[in-house]
Amino acid sequence: MPELPEVESTRRRLVPSMVRARITAVDLRRPDLRGPFPRRFAARLTGQTVNALDRRAKYLVASLSSGETLLMHLGMSGSFRTLPDGPARRAEALDPHDHVVFHMSSGRAIVFNDPRRFGMMELVAAGKLARHAVIGRLGPEPLSSNFDGAALARACRGKKTSLKAALLDQRVVAGLGNIYASEALHIAGISPTRRASILATASGAPREAAHRLADAVRFVLEKAIARQSPGTYRDDRFLVYDRAGERCSKDGCSGVIKRRVQTGRSTFFCPVCQR
DNA sequence: ATTGAGACCTGTCGGC
DNA sequence: TGCCGACAGGTCTCAA
Helix, strand or coil: CCCHHHHHHHHHHHHHHHCCCEEEEEEECCCCCECCCCCCHHHHHCCCEEEEEEEECCEEEEEECCCCEEEEECCCCCEEEEEEHHHHCCHHHCCCCEEEEEEECCCEEEEEECCCCCCEEEEECCCCHHHCCCHHHCCCCCCCCCCCHHHHHHHHCCCCCEHHHHHHCCCCCCCCCHHHHHHHHHHHCCCCCCEHHHHECCCCCECHHHHHHHHHHHHHHHHHHHHHCCCCCCCCCCCCCCCCCCECCCCCCCCECEEEEECCEEEEECCCCCC
16 A cells, blocks of 8 residues: 555654664564565664654655664555564464564564565665665655656656656656556646656746646645544545546546556546546 | 566456 | 456566
8 A cells, every 4th residue: 555645654653663762673574575685684673773764755764873774665565563562472463474573672563564575675874875776866755845846847858758657757756656646647637648748848947737737746645644644534535546437526527537557557537627 | 868568476356 | 166367556677
């Protein structure tokens, strides 16, 4: 379930048991996750204090007392849960897809579960994060002041690929995934198949659609994060995602939601109100 | 350099 | 019921 909103709510959920707590032990139950898994991963983490837990795009970024950074990605099917540390040391409390367990001095255990194992963990040396091959090339955070119509237009200038594909490119905007890319295009009323370059003039200045799309991106993500806060009503119906064949919900629109495949991923859109 | 196809891995669901 | 293909919220690598 992980796009930016899910990663962000995961982060918020983990902060109380993880931040300012020491890693007392790491149980690496299955080390063949994606990414350059350092040798002696567990030993290098053990004894370190987590000074902060941040998010960049869909990555969780744990700052460690050594100055190193622990990067964590949920892939397609990853999730974290916490439980009291004692029970987490008993095998029967864990499932076969619980691959990593961090035992924390807070008395909590943080368990990484990932059936498909597209998830990733990587220990990055102090000072190397900004030049990291992926992190260093990420586009703006969509909820930050660095992201607006002008930034989006600049990133899409001259791009021959579709707008849908451009929104999934983490160098254009960091953290959007397949669901919210479709949702944002629907809110903005723009067809997912149009070329990304239409957002900018030849000189790279933003056209009106760029502002509308950037606003829609921000809107869907903020709404999704708010919806997932603990204790709030969770309404996870989407406007278009996974709703092929249903009526478009936009006021006054008589369209029917269509599904099509773009660069190998499903796109959902209304052919009537998205032009 | 940019772009799209295929690969990675497991689970679930719908159709026959 | 069981088998089989299609599909799943991500990203990496490779070749055109």
